[in-house]
Amino acid sequence: MDESTEMIDQKIETQLLTNVVDEACSVVIIRKILAGRYKDVMLELASAKLLELLCSRDDLQEIIYNNIKTDTMGSYEWLCLSIASLFYFIECNWTGPITDDEGIELLSIKREEALNYLSLHDECNENVKRPEFLYLSKIIFLNEYMQNSYKSCLWWLFRTNLLHQFILEESSGTIFEETEILIANIGTLDILQSNFLEALFNLEVAQFYLYYKRIECSEKYLTHVENIAQVRMELQGAMGKRTKYQEEEKPQLFLKVNVDKEDTFETRSCENLPKSLDLNDDLRLERIQFSEFQDEIGLGALEEAIVLARHTHLQLSQPRDKLTEEEISPYVTKVIDNTKNWSLKRTALYYRCIYEANDKRTVERSMLQAEYLLKEMNDRKVTMAERFDIFFASGMKPVWLLEEILANIMLSLGLVKGALDLFIKLKLWDNVIICYNIMELKHKVGLSSAAEIIRQEIAKKATIKLWCLLGDATGDVEHYKTAWKLSEEKSSRAQRHWGFFYFAKKDYAEAIPHLQLSVELNNIQEDVWLRLGFAALQTENWKLAAMAYRRYCALEQTTFEAWNNLAKAYIKLGDKYRAWKVLYEAIKCNHDRWEVWDNLMAVCIDLGQFLEVIRCYNRILDLKNEHSDIQILEILTNAVVNDIKDADGKSCKNLLLLPTLQLFARITSRITNNSDLWRLYSELTMLKKTDLDDQKAIQYLQKAYRAAVSDPKCFQNENTTLSVLQLCCKLSKTYLRCSSYCTDHTRSKRALLGSAKLALQGVIKKVRDIYSENPKLMKSLQQVEEHFKVISNELEKMCSPTADKFY
Numbered sequence: 001m002d003e004s005t006e007m008i009d010q011k012i013e014t015q016l017l018t019n020v021v022d023e024a025c026s027v028v029i030i031r032k033i034l035a036g037r038y039k040d041v042m043l044e045l046a047s048a049k050l051l052e053l054l055c056s057r058d059d060l061q062e063i064i065y066n067n068i069k070t071d072t073m074g075s076y077e078w079l080c081l082s083i084a085s086l087f088y089f090i091e092c093n094w095t096g097p098i099t100d101d102e103g104i105e106l107l108s109i110k111r112e113e114a115l116n117y118l119s120l121h122d123e124c125n126e127n128v129k130r131p132e133f134l135y136l137s138k139i140i141f142l143n144e145y146m147q148n149s150y151k152s153c154l155w156w157l158f159r160t161n162l163l164h165q166f167i168l169e170e171s172s173g174t175i176f177e178e179t180e181i182l183i184a185n186i187g188t189l190d191i192l193q194s195n196f197l198e199a200l201f202n203l204e205v206a207q208f209y210l211y212y213k214r215i216e217c218s219e220k221y222l223t224h225v226e227n228i229a230q231v232r233m234e235l236q237g238a239m240g241k242r243t244k245y246q247e248e249e250k251p252q253l254f255l256k257v258n259v260d261k262e263d264t265f266e267t268r269s270c271e272n273l274p275k276s277l278d279l280n281d282d283l284r285l286e287r288i289q290f291s292e293f294q295d296e297i298g299l300g301a302l303e304e305a306i307v308l309a310r311h312t313h314l315q316l317s318q319p320r321d322k323l324t325e326e327e328i329s330p331y332v333t334k335v336i337d338n339t340k341n342w343s344l345k346r347t348a349l350y351y352r353c354i355y356e357a358n359d360k361r362t363v364e365r366s367m368l369q370a371e372y373l374l375k376e377m378n379d380r381k382v383t384m385a386e387r388f389d390i391f392f393a394s395g396m397k398p399v400w401l402l403e404e405i406l407a408n409i410m411l412s413l414g415l416v417k418g419a420l421d422l423f424i425k426l427k428l429w430d431n432v433i434i435c436y437n438i439m440e441l442k443h444k445v446g447l448s449s450a451a452e453i454i455r456q457e458i459a460k461k462a463t464i465k466l467w468c469l470l471g472d473a474t475g476d477v478e479h480y481k482t483a484w485k486l487s488e489e490k491s492s493r494a495q496r497h498w499g500f501f502y503f504a505k506k507d508y509a510e511a512i513p514h515l516q517l518s519v520e521l522n523n524i525q526e527d528v529w530l531r532l533g534f535a536a537l538q539t540e541n542w543k544l545a546a547m548a549y550r551r552y553c554a555l556e557q558t559t560f561e562a563w564n565n566l567a568k569a570y571i572k573l574g575d576k577y578r579a580w581k582v583l584y585e586a587i588k589c590n591h592d593r594w595e596v597w598d599n600l601m602a603v604c605i606d607l608g609q610f611l612e613v614i615r616c617y618n619r620i621l622d623l624k625n626e627h628s629d630i631q632i633l634e635i636l637t638n639a640v641v642n643d644i645k646d647a648d649g650k651s652c653k654n655l656l657l658l659p660t661l662q663l664f665a666r667i668t669s670r671i672t673n674n675s676d677l678w679r680l681y682s683e684l685t686m687l688k689k690t691d692l693d694d695q696k697a698i699q700y701l702q703k704a705y706r707a708a709v710s711d712p713k714c715f716q717n718e719n720t721t722l723s724v725l726q727l728c729c730k731l732s733k734t735y736l737r738c739s740s741y742c743t744d745h746t747r748s749k750r751a752l753l754g755s756a757k758l759a760l761q762g763v764i765k766k767v768r769d770i771y772s773e774n775p776k777l778m779k780s781l782q783q784v785e786e787h788f789k790v791i792s793n794e795l796e797k798m799c800s801p802t803a804d805k806f807y
Helices: 002-007 010-018 028-034 038-054 060-070 075-095 108-119 131-141 144-149 152-166 173-186 195-211 215-229 301-317 322-338 342-356 363-376 384-388 399-412 416-426 429-439 447-460 464-474 477-486 492-504 508-521 526-538 542-555 560-572 576-589 594-607 610-624 630-641 652-668 675-686 691-709 718-739 746-771 775-799
Strands: 231-243 250-259 284-290
Touching (some): 060 131, 075 131, 075 144, 075 384, 108 131, 131 144, 173 195, 195 301, 215 231, 215 301, 231 301, 250 301, 322 342, 342 363, 342 399, 416 429, 477 492, 492 526, 508 526, 526 542, 526 560, 560 576, 560 594, 576 594, 594 610, 610 652, 652 675, 675 691, 691 746, 746 775
Antiparallel strands (some): 231 250, 231 284
16 A cells, blocks of 8 residues: 555646646556546446445445455545546546536436435435445545545545535535535645646636625625636726617727736647637627727736636626626636637637527527527547646536526527426426416416326425425425425425415515524525524514624625615614614615615615714715705704714814705705705805805795795794794794894895784784684794784884985
């Protein structure tokens, strides 16, 4: 065994990790792996020594552990067997060539055992092929003796875990937590000493976090790998044409990539790359024609993989809209146009298929490109070594996801029969039922037909998924119970469907226990957290709502409604500071929803963040032209008039007077008939204490008065009548104050006081006629009458024979 162990040193481990063929390598079995001869390696290593044991009913994991322990095979052979097995599994489900035959039957007897092990109490995707080879790889990589013998085992286990996640129907919290521990352990290995290996590992980790939509974590590793590779990416604009008949050039986006070092990481070229099909549109050009040549630098495969990973990161971290697609599609275009790597070209074309499926001018190419990619997988001109070059960092998706995309595109184009065939093949029964309904097959239409189709499949093989779908189709909760029992009470899917059933009926109290149990079994379920949060809001369970929305927002950070609801839960819990912070996240997701700005404004006013209140109000006016929130404006005005301290301890009068006046000027230019607005505007204007501003204040109060009494119903309600009386008191005081400052004496003062007297006289008469028996209003009216007497007396003095002696 010692001699065997020496045959694989760290250099060879590195070659296996990077898929680099070293002509000087003398280990035959290693050369076979790197040449893509996985079947030969497995048959050579496993047939002779394990075939007899594999045919037994013993647990495969126990068989292998016992064999490694007793050293019936050299440990390096176990490493080679596990790597060859993993690559063969990828060949069957990702890269091709995919054949109809069963391939290696060595482990077929262990297929059910493998599915039970890999399912993690839910289920594997029904389209996965040869899962026993992933199972074999994983249990070898998990072996502690193997991990101690070969440090690269941890990295291979990390890769295996990500593939394991891809074949599951559900995102697995168990795999996520185990893999995070693995990442930390791999980071300490001396195998990462070279820049290339460190960059490759960080890029693969970024892809792992991108799968789980952990935006902050993926950003950390992406930034690190960009620094190692010294890659800088920047979207730039240049003049160009997009259509054939376009005469005037318009600014177009393109991606500028710079590498701040002399050489890129070593890469190799694939001669038989997947082809980018022509658009063949009668209007749109095949690609944007720039007026000036855009200088392109040559990138290696690793640098291009970084570009593609950055594209995925931007896609997940930004709102889903047409503008986002315009901003991130240049990343995909850059890889499509320049890469010589098979995995990267295929992945980039996959992404383009998704984008182009939503545009009527590109949807046909999207369909043809998807069909071509599926057919091209079986092109044997491309060697396995070329297919696996930088595969784990490419973000390539399994073949059944591409087939699903093709089926959906066909359905959108009206090719229902072709879509139906694909959906049946992929066992996507919801989509199958949709196709039957579109085709109007009478014996297959309606709710009963959906249940009939599912029952037919259950008769072939009962699964948790099918029982849940039957429950959805029939509305019978007993089917969810059956699925729950079938999973030995461990399936998050069964509880999710059960909870969604009650949620759809708006029976939120009944839905909550099922949704809670589902996320306890699997905490990476965005849709469950979202519904749990909403159900908790409806039942006023604010603590549960806050927890659910917090967990959802950690998984999906671009949904502003969730951030908004999380803020609401915090407000109900009395934690307005956290609500304030959360609402800023909501605004990042959707800067153009005035409702979110309104919520943020309400929280800011409670926290004393008055400058932010003004900013929010101005943004609302940008979005909806006019907006009147008197309660907010009352508090803001009071803060300025009474010179209270804001959240930072600053004086409001000095800090806010000018921006608040500017805000009121903007509001009143659009809303001219609101009495409260003009009254508050007047109060603020008087603070400036200049003759001109006093005159403005009077004008604003006059507008407030006219707006108040212009409504014929204003004296029919006790509250509105009281408001008018209070306004009259303010008006009187302001008139008297301003009249004492008049510089042209008699004429101006008489005009002011005469106007005040006339306004008060009409109000006094109406109120006394209607509310003479109302003590509360009579008391307020008495104050108005006192002001009226003062004003009348002043006017009489001015009209007396001795008036000129005083004026």
